[in-house]
Amino acid sequence: MNIQIPDHIAAIKSYQPGKTIPQLQEEHGWEKVAILWNNENTLGYSPKSKQAVIDAYDSINYYPDPISADLKKGLAARLNKSEKEIILGNGSESVLMLAIRALCSGEDEFLTSEGGFVIIYNWARINNVRCVAMPMTDAYGFDLHAIKNRINRNTKVIYLANCNNPTGTSLTKAELDNFMQGIPDHILVIIDEAYFEYSRAIDPEFPNSLEMDYPNILTLRTFSKAYGIAGVRLGFGIGNEKIIQAMAKAKLTFEPTALAQAAGLGALNDDEFLSKTIENNTTGLHYFYEEFNRLGVKYVKSYGNFVMTVWKDKEEVMQVFDKLMKHGVLVRPLMPPIEHCIRISIGRPEENEHCIEALEQFL
Ligand SMILES: Cc1ncc(COP(=O)(O)O)c(C=O)c1O
Incomplete structure:
Protein backbone atom coordinates (compact mmCIF):
# COMPACT_ATOMS: atom_id res chain seq x y z
CA MET A 1 0.00 0.00 0.00
CA TRP A 37 -11.05 13.72 35.58
CA ASN A 38 -13.28 14.95 32.74
CA ASN A 39 -15.29 17.92 34.09
CA GLU A 40 -18.48 15.94 33.68
CA ASN A 41 -21.71 16.45 35.57
CA THR A 42 -21.48 13.81 38.27
CA LEU A 43 -25.02 14.63 39.51
CA GLY A 44 -26.23 12.95 36.31
CA TYR A 45 -28.72 14.38 33.84
CA SER A 46 -32.23 15.81 33.77
CA PRO A 47 -35.08 13.25 33.90
CA LYS A 48 -36.87 15.44 31.35
CA SER A 49 -33.97 14.94 28.99
CA LYS A 50 -34.16 11.16 29.45
CA GLN A 51 -37.90 11.11 28.76
CA ALA A 52 -37.44 13.23 25.61
CA VAL A 53 -34.85 10.75 24.31
CA ILE A 54 -37.13 7.80 25.04
CA ASP A 55 -39.96 9.51 23.14
CA ALA A 56 -37.70 10.43 20.22
CA TYR A 57 -36.52 6.85 19.91
CA ASP A 58 -39.81 5.94 18.21
CA SER A 59 -38.72 7.97 15.16
CA ILE A 60 -35.16 6.67 15.04
CA ASN A 61 -35.77 5.09 11.60
CA TYR A 62 -35.98 8.63 10.12
CA TYR A 63 -33.12 11.07 9.62
CA PRO A 64 -32.94 13.94 12.11
CA ASP A 65 -34.09 17.47 11.36
CA PRO A 66 -30.95 18.87 9.64
CA ILE A 67 -31.45 22.35 11.08
CA SER A 68 -32.55 21.30 14.59
CA ALA A 69 -35.46 23.76 14.25
CA ASP A 70 -37.23 23.02 17.54
CA LEU A 71 -34.08 23.16 19.63
CA LYS A 72 -32.91 26.29 17.85
CA LYS A 73 -36.26 27.91 18.61
CA GLY A 74 -35.95 26.96 22.29
CA LEU A 75 -32.42 28.30 22.48
CA ALA A 76 -33.27 31.51 20.61
CA ALA A 77 -36.08 32.26 23.07
CA ARG A 78 -33.88 31.53 26.07
CA LEU A 79 -30.88 33.49 24.82
CA ASN A 80 -32.86 36.34 23.28
CA LYS A 81 -31.26 35.76 19.89
CA SER A 82 -32.59 35.05 16.42
CA GLU A 83 -32.67 31.42 15.24
CA LYS A 84 -30.53 32.56 12.29
CA GLU A 85 -27.73 33.41 14.71
CA ILE A 86 -27.51 29.86 16.13
CA ILE A 87 -25.87 26.68 14.88
CA LEU A 88 -25.91 23.28 16.58
CA GLY A 89 -23.32 20.55 16.32
CA ASN A 90 -21.96 17.33 17.82
CA GLY A 91 -20.60 19.10 20.88
CA SER A 92 -19.10 22.60 20.95
CA GLU A 93 -15.89 20.90 19.84
CA SER A 94 -17.60 20.23 16.51
CA VAL A 95 -18.91 23.81 16.30
CA LEU A 96 -15.36 25.09 16.78
CA MET A 97 -14.22 22.79 14.00
CA LEU A 98 -16.99 24.12 11.73
CA ALA A 99 -15.78 27.66 12.27
CA ILE A 100 -12.21 26.73 11.33
CA ARG A 101 -13.33 24.62 8.35
CA ALA A 102 -15.73 27.28 7.05
CA LEU A 103 -13.53 30.34 7.53
CA CYS A 104 -9.87 29.39 7.24
CA SER A 105 -7.92 28.64 4.08
CA GLY A 106 -4.46 29.15 2.62
CA GLU A 107 -2.14 31.08 4.94
CA ASP A 108 -4.84 31.92 7.50
CA GLU A 109 -3.75 31.53 11.12
CA PHE A 110 -5.55 30.48 14.30
CA LEU A 111 -4.28 32.51 17.25
CA THR A 112 -4.74 31.53 20.87
CA SER A 113 -2.93 30.91 24.16
CA GLU A 114 -0.89 28.02 25.49
CA GLY A 115 -2.43 26.11 28.37
CA GLY A 116 -5.92 25.96 26.83
CA PHE A 117 -8.33 23.14 26.10
CA VAL A 118 -6.04 20.59 24.39
CA ILE A 119 -8.42 19.67 21.57
CA ILE A 120 -8.48 23.14 19.97
CA TYR A 121 -4.87 22.98 18.81
CA ASN A 122 -5.58 19.76 16.96
CA TRP A 123 -8.70 21.06 15.23
CA ALA A 124 -6.67 23.87 13.70
CA ARG A 125 -3.88 21.51 12.61
CA ILE A 126 -6.24 18.84 11.24
CA ASN A 127 -7.69 21.53 8.99
CA ASN A 128 -4.17 22.45 7.91
CA VAL A 129 -4.40 25.84 9.60
CA ARG A 130 -1.34 27.24 11.35
CA CYS A 131 -1.95 27.41 15.09
CA VAL A 132 -0.10 30.11 17.05
CA ALA A 133 -0.28 29.83 20.85
CA MET A 134 1.06 32.64 23.04
CA PRO A 135 2.49 31.98 26.52
CA MET A 136 0.16 32.43 29.49
CA THR A 137 0.51 35.10 32.17
CA ASP A 138 2.24 34.17 35.44
CA ALA A 139 -1.23 33.77 36.95
CA TYR A 140 -2.10 31.06 34.35
CA GLY A 141 -4.46 33.41 32.46
CA PHE A 142 -4.69 34.34 28.79
CA ASP A 143 -2.25 37.14 28.01
CA LEU A 144 -4.58 39.36 25.96
CA HIS A 145 -1.86 41.94 25.44
CA ALA A 146 0.53 39.35 23.93
CA ILE A 147 -2.26 37.85 21.81
CA LYS A 148 -3.24 41.24 20.43
CA ASN A 149 0.38 42.10 19.68
CA ARG A 150 0.85 38.85 17.78
CA ILE A 151 -1.92 39.61 15.25
CA ASN A 152 -0.56 39.75 11.72
CA ARG A 153 -2.11 39.90 8.25
CA ASN A 154 -2.73 36.12 8.30
CA THR A 155 -4.63 36.07 11.59
CA LYS A 156 -8.16 34.91 10.81
CA VAL A 157 -9.50 33.44 14.05
CA ILE A 158 -8.66 34.18 17.69
CA TYR A 159 -9.81 31.64 20.27
CA LEU A 160 -10.34 32.58 23.92
CA ALA A 161 -11.98 30.34 26.51
CA ASN A 162 -13.84 32.06 29.35
CA CYS A 163 -13.38 30.46 31.74
CA ASN A 164 -10.42 28.52 30.48
CA ASN A 165 -10.10 24.78 30.88
CA PRO A 166 -7.91 23.46 32.52
CA THR A 167 -6.67 26.54 34.40
CA GLY A 168 -10.13 27.81 35.46
CA THR A 169 -9.01 31.42 34.95
CA SER A 170 -11.40 34.04 33.61
CA LEU A 171 -11.45 37.31 31.71
CA THR A 172 -13.50 40.26 32.98
CA LYS A 173 -15.97 42.25 30.88
CA ALA A 174 -13.61 45.24 30.91
CA GLU A 175 -10.68 43.09 29.73
CA LEU A 176 -12.75 41.59 26.93
CA ASP A 177 -14.12 44.98 25.85
CA ASN A 178 -10.69 46.49 25.85
CA PHE A 179 -9.38 43.57 23.81
CA MET A 180 -12.23 43.66 21.28
CA GLN A 181 -11.82 47.38 20.66
CA GLY A 182 -8.42 46.80 19.09
CA ILE A 183 -9.38 43.79 16.96
CA PRO A 184 -9.98 44.43 13.25
CA ASP A 185 -13.44 43.23 12.26
CA HIS A 186 -12.12 40.83 9.59
CA ILE A 187 -10.86 38.62 12.43
CA LEU A 188 -13.32 36.25 14.11
CA VAL A 189 -12.97 36.09 17.89
CA ILE A 190 -14.31 32.82 19.30
CA ILE A 191 -15.26 33.03 22.96
CA ASP A 192 -15.75 29.54 24.33
CA GLU A 193 -18.15 29.65 27.29
CA ALA A 194 -18.52 25.89 27.90
CA TYR A 195 -18.79 26.55 31.67
CA PHE A 196 -20.93 29.69 31.49
CA GLU A 197 -23.79 28.47 33.74
CA TYR A 198 -21.27 27.64 36.49
CA SER A 199 -19.25 30.83 36.00
CA ARG A 200 -22.29 33.09 36.38
CA ALA A 201 -23.23 31.39 39.64
CA ILE A 202 -19.69 31.77 40.99
CA ASP A 203 -19.57 35.44 39.99
CA PRO A 204 -22.74 37.32 39.02
CA GLU A 205 -20.52 39.85 37.20
CA PHE A 206 -19.05 37.15 34.97
CA PRO A 207 -19.17 38.50 31.39
CA ASN A 208 -21.72 37.13 28.94
CA SER A 209 -20.31 37.51 25.43
CA LEU A 210 -23.85 37.27 24.01
CA GLU A 211 -24.48 40.70 25.49
CA MET A 212 -21.38 42.21 23.90
CA ASP A 213 -22.05 44.18 20.76
CA TYR A 214 -19.33 42.99 18.35
CA PRO A 215 -20.40 41.30 15.08
CA ASN A 216 -17.10 39.41 14.86
CA ILE A 217 -17.64 37.42 18.09
CA LEU A 218 -18.72 33.78 17.88
CA THR A 219 -19.79 32.39 21.26
CA LEU A 220 -19.56 28.66 21.95
CA ARG A 221 -21.76 26.95 24.53
CA THR A 222 -22.41 23.30 25.35
CA PHE A 223 -24.92 20.86 26.80
CA SER A 224 -22.03 18.69 28.08
CA LYS A 225 -21.35 20.46 31.36
CA ALA A 226 -24.12 22.00 33.52
CA TYR A 227 -26.84 20.33 31.39
CA GLY A 228 -25.21 16.94 32.00
CA ILE A 229 -25.54 15.29 28.58
CA ALA A 230 -21.90 15.01 27.45
CA GLY A 231 -22.50 11.49 26.11
CA VAL A 232 -25.01 12.49 23.42
CA ARG A 233 -22.69 15.23 22.02
CA LEU A 234 -24.50 18.53 21.71
CA GLY A 235 -23.13 22.05 21.58
CA PHE A 236 -23.92 25.29 19.81
CA GLY A 237 -22.49 28.49 18.44
CA ILE A 238 -24.11 31.93 18.48
CA GLY A 239 -22.88 34.66 16.16
CA ASN A 240 -23.42 36.87 13.17
CA GLU A 241 -25.83 35.41 10.60
CA LYS A 242 -23.22 35.53 7.82
CA ILE A 243 -20.76 33.46 9.88
CA ILE A 244 -23.45 31.00 10.98
CA GLN A 245 -24.57 30.51 7.36
CA ALA A 246 -21.02 29.74 6.26
CA MET A 247 -20.56 27.29 9.14
CA ALA A 248 -23.86 25.57 8.26
CA LYS A 249 -22.43 24.79 4.82
CA ALA A 250 -19.49 22.96 6.43
CA LYS A 251 -21.67 20.94 8.81
CA LEU A 252 -22.42 17.23 8.42
CA THR A 253 -25.92 17.16 6.97
CA PHE A 254 -27.59 15.39 9.88
CA GLU A 255 -25.53 16.69 12.77
CA PRO A 256 -26.57 16.61 15.63
CA THR A 257 -28.50 13.35 15.91
CA ALA A 258 -32.25 13.18 16.57
CA LEU A 259 -31.61 11.79 20.06
CA ALA A 260 -29.19 14.61 20.85
CA GLN A 261 -31.70 17.23 19.69
CA ALA A 262 -34.39 15.66 21.87
CA ALA A 263 -32.05 15.37 24.86
CA GLY A 264 -31.14 19.03 24.47
CA LEU A 265 -34.74 20.22 24.37
CA GLY A 266 -35.58 18.14 27.45
CA ALA A 267 -32.53 19.48 29.31
CA LEU A 268 -33.31 23.06 28.33
CA ASN A 269 -36.74 22.76 29.92
CA ASP A 270 -35.46 21.55 33.29
CA ASP A 271 -34.42 24.54 35.35
C1 LIG B 1 -13.30 24.99 27.18
C2 LIG B 1 -14.02 23.82 26.58
N1 LIG B 1 -14.59 23.96 25.40
C3 LIG B 1 -15.25 22.95 24.81
C4 LIG B 1 -15.35 21.71 25.43
C5 LIG B 1 -16.02 20.60 24.68
O1 LIG B 1 -17.30 20.51 24.95
P1 LIG B 1 -18.25 19.58 24.09
O2 LIG B 1 -18.50 18.37 24.92
O3 LIG B 1 -19.47 20.42 23.88
O4 LIG B 1 -17.57 19.26 22.79
C6 LIG B 1 -14.76 21.51 26.66
C7 LIG B 1 -14.83 20.19 27.30
O5 LIG B 1 -14.20 19.85 28.25
C8 LIG B 1 -14.08 22.59 27.26
O6 LIG B 1 -13.47 22.46 28.43
Missing part, protein backbone atom coordinates in the same frame (compact mmCIF):
# COMPACT_ATOMS: atom_id res chain seq x y z
CA ASN A 2 1.46 3.30 -1.03
CA ILE A 3 -1.12 5.89 -0.05
CA GLN A 4 0.55 9.09 1.11
CA ILE A 5 -0.78 10.57 4.36
CA PRO A 6 -0.56 14.39 4.07
CA ASP A 7 2.16 15.89 6.30
CA HIS A 8 -0.28 17.95 8.42
CA ILE A 9 -2.19 14.76 9.36
CA ALA A 10 0.90 12.56 9.77
CA ALA A 11 2.37 15.13 12.21
CA ILE A 12 -0.60 14.90 14.59
CA LYS A 13 -0.22 12.63 17.61
CA SER A 14 -3.02 10.05 17.76
CA TYR A 15 -5.39 10.12 20.67
CA GLN A 16 -4.14 7.60 23.24
CA PRO A 17 -7.14 6.26 25.12
CA GLY A 18 -6.36 5.33 28.71
CA LYS A 19 -7.81 2.31 30.52
CA THR A 20 -11.56 2.25 30.96
CA ILE A 21 -13.12 2.63 34.41
CA PRO A 22 -14.20 -1.07 34.51
CA GLN A 23 -10.60 -2.09 33.60
CA LEU A 24 -9.18 0.18 36.32
CA GLN A 25 -11.77 -1.09 38.81
CA GLU A 26 -10.72 -4.67 38.14
CA GLU A 27 -7.04 -3.76 38.49
CA HIS A 28 -7.38 -1.78 41.74
CA GLY A 29 -10.43 -3.40 43.38
CA TRP A 30 -11.64 -0.05 44.74
CA GLU A 31 -14.46 -0.01 47.28
CA LYS A 32 -15.53 3.41 46.10
CA VAL A 33 -14.55 5.62 43.22
CA ALA A 34 -14.61 9.37 42.51
CA ILE A 35 -14.56 10.20 38.79
CA LEU A 36 -13.10 13.70 38.78
CA GLU A 272 -34.71 22.51 38.54
CA PHE A 273 -31.94 20.11 37.51
CA LEU A 274 -29.79 23.00 36.26
CA SER A 275 -30.13 24.87 39.57
CA LYS A 276 -29.26 21.74 41.56
CA THR A 277 -26.17 21.20 39.43
CA ILE A 278 -25.00 24.78 39.76
CA GLU A 279 -25.53 24.81 43.51
CA ASN A 280 -23.66 21.53 43.92
CA ASN A 281 -20.78 23.02 41.95
CA THR A 282 -20.45 26.26 43.87
CA THR A 283 -20.64 24.42 47.21
CA GLY A 284 -18.13 21.77 46.05
CA LEU A 285 -15.71 24.40 44.79
CA HIS A 286 -15.71 26.22 48.14
CA TYR A 287 -15.34 22.92 49.98
CA PHE A 288 -12.21 22.18 47.91
CA TYR A 289 -10.81 25.68 48.53
CA GLU A 290 -11.21 25.31 52.29
CA GLU A 291 -9.71 21.83 52.37
CA PHE A 292 -6.83 22.75 50.07
CA ASN A 293 -6.06 25.74 52.31
CA ARG A 294 -6.09 23.44 55.35
CA LEU A 295 -3.84 20.87 53.65
CA GLY A 296 -1.52 23.46 52.10
CA VAL A 297 -2.36 22.44 48.53
CA LYS A 298 -1.84 25.31 46.07
CA TYR A 299 -4.62 26.00 43.57
CA VAL A 300 -5.91 28.57 41.11
CA LYS A 301 -9.32 30.11 41.72
CA SER A 302 -11.76 28.63 39.22
CA TYR A 303 -14.88 29.75 37.37
CA GLY A 304 -15.79 26.26 36.13
CA ASN A 305 -16.69 22.83 37.50
CA PHE A 306 -13.07 21.98 38.26
CA VAL A 307 -10.07 23.39 40.04
CA MET A 308 -6.43 23.33 38.98
CA THR A 309 -4.02 22.39 41.76
CA VAL A 310 -0.37 23.39 41.49
CA TRP A 311 2.53 21.11 42.53
CA LYS A 312 6.30 21.28 42.53
CA ASP A 313 6.96 19.50 39.24
CA LYS A 314 5.80 16.74 36.90
CA GLU A 315 7.35 14.08 39.15
CA GLU A 316 5.32 15.18 42.15
CA VAL A 317 2.22 15.35 39.96
CA MET A 318 2.64 11.73 38.89
CA GLN A 319 3.16 10.64 42.52
CA VAL A 320 -0.04 12.40 43.59
CA PHE A 321 -1.90 11.02 40.56
CA ASP A 322 -0.78 7.43 41.29
CA LYS A 323 -1.64 7.67 44.98
CA LEU A 324 -5.08 9.11 44.27
CA MET A 325 -5.65 6.41 41.65
CA LYS A 326 -4.87 3.71 44.23
CA HIS A 327 -7.66 5.18 46.37
CA GLY A 328 -10.12 5.25 43.46
CA VAL A 329 -9.87 9.00 42.90
CA LEU A 330 -9.46 9.78 39.20
CA VAL A 331 -8.00 13.22 38.41
CA ARG A 332 -6.27 14.79 35.39
CA PRO A 333 -2.50 15.47 35.28
CA LEU A 334 -1.94 18.29 32.79
CA MET A 335 0.20 18.76 29.70
CA PRO A 336 3.09 21.20 29.13
CA PRO A 337 3.49 24.07 29.91
CA ILE A 338 1.40 23.22 33.00
CA GLU A 339 2.62 19.66 33.59
CA HIS A 340 3.23 20.61 37.23
CA CYS A 341 -0.55 20.91 37.73
CA ILE A 342 -3.46 18.53 38.29
CA ARG A 343 -7.05 19.37 37.41
CA ILE A 344 -9.71 18.05 39.77
CA SER A 345 -13.36 18.23 38.72
CA ILE A 346 -16.07 19.07 41.24
CA GLY A 347 -18.06 15.94 42.03
CA ARG A 348 -20.89 15.00 44.36
CA PRO A 349 -20.19 15.85 48.02
CA GLU A 350 -19.17 12.24 48.80
CA GLU A 351 -16.75 12.19 45.85
CA ASN A 352 -15.17 15.48 46.91
CA GLU A 353 -14.77 14.19 50.47
CA HIS A 354 -13.27 10.95 49.19
CA CYS A 355 -10.73 12.96 47.21
CA ILE A 356 -9.76 15.03 50.26
CA GLU A 357 -9.51 11.93 52.51
CA ALA A 358 -7.24 10.28 49.96
CA LEU A 359 -5.05 13.40 49.65
CA GLU A 360 -4.85 13.75 53.40
CA GLN A 361 -3.52 10.20 53.78
CA PHE A 362 -0.28 10.98 52.02
CA LEU A 363 0.22 14.75 52.32
